Amino acid sequence: MAAAQTPCVLVVEDESAQREVLKYNLEAEGFRVAIAVNGDEALLMVREEKPDLMVLDWMLPNVSGIEICRQVKANPDTRQIPIIMLSARSEETDRVRGLETGADDYVVKPYSVVELMARLRTQLRRTRPATMGERLTYDDIILDAGEHRVFRSGDMLHLGPTEFRLLSTLMEKPGRVWTRDQLLDRVWGRDIYVDTRTIDVHVGRLRKVLMQNGGADPIRTVRGTGYSLG
Template sequence: MPNKARILLVEDDRALVELLVFHLSREEYDIATTADGEEALLLARETVPDVVILDWMIEGVSGIEVCRRLRRNPDTAQVPIIMLTARGEEADRIRGLETGADDYVTKPFSPRELVARVGAQLRRSRPALAGEQLRYADLEMDLVAHRVKRSGETLSLGPTEFRLLRHFLERPGRVFSRERLLDAVWGHDSDIELRTVDVHIRRLRKAINVGGRPDIIRTVRSAGYALDSEGAL
């Protein structure tokens, strides 16, 4: 089964945190919480979340500034951000969205509605979370049969390349640094050097681009790699 979606909840109202954790846990999400903006940025760097639920008014760095910094960081630039706030004025909503928030929820709100909004963001950013088939462009990965196809043709991948491609397929379009890929595919305790990531990226490219097909792994200079069909155009 696909990995659990990681939710970073940044909120300083303890009662609300408990309520949201209860509802989000029922969806089997992996949830990290903090009431502090600086800690939120640290947590997001250590383990990139799949969705950030971010209160506007928090301790230390404001929610708006946290949103701005997350968007500036290549590792978190494409992570969906849902802002929570008691500020319901149109100008505030526009400011939040222009700063980089993907959605905006005004307090008080229904926890069930927020959970639904989280699910909607995940379907856009990681559409394969709930299934056993991962698809992107003309690539298909069957997690049960451990098989990969491109344009219907079965590809031959080694186990490391399979794990690497799975990580990309679960988060298409997102740019991952070599360090992030090393942690995700080889594990936090791995002694493997960063350049090994480049070696396996080359092997993966060779395997999925067989037959002269367009290269859909995009190299982002000084940032890392992404699964991106637009890079093949």
């Protein structure tokens, strides 16, 4: 179950040696890795896998990395996915073009794997802070992902592992409305079948713990859709 919180990185690279280096180093860092070897496959996997980050080569057969980036960032369902673009093009105009198309970072080949991993972690700290061991705060609630502890108004709360993952997901994006299916994918993982009503049970348990010392309910139920923090 714990793997549900492990970020998934989609590597889009047509050179097999580069793919293997990236896959090896990403898995050594503890990430789940999905692979696409061309643009069409990449766009399909973005829809199916909903990766937490993309490492995207500029030069690809059929659909270029620039076009993939443009399509991913133009889609409201995927535009939040950080994209690190890899390119042998080192001219400033190329870097500007990549960033203006929507890439969140631009790395010139040949690159340092250590530097690339650092840039990747920087992007994930921005979009998936709980998975990177960051401390999250919302109102009087503090979630320390590194220590795996939750406090409200200074009191330590005791959450089960599922409720902890559920709260960390909600706290990463306060105000965002998560559908039940999105929460199932994020908290349980895409490969595990769980009835959507299970979400309601665990939200109920989470609410009970969060309010055990008299605090207001911070979780909003969006009728017919899902849940939001605040």
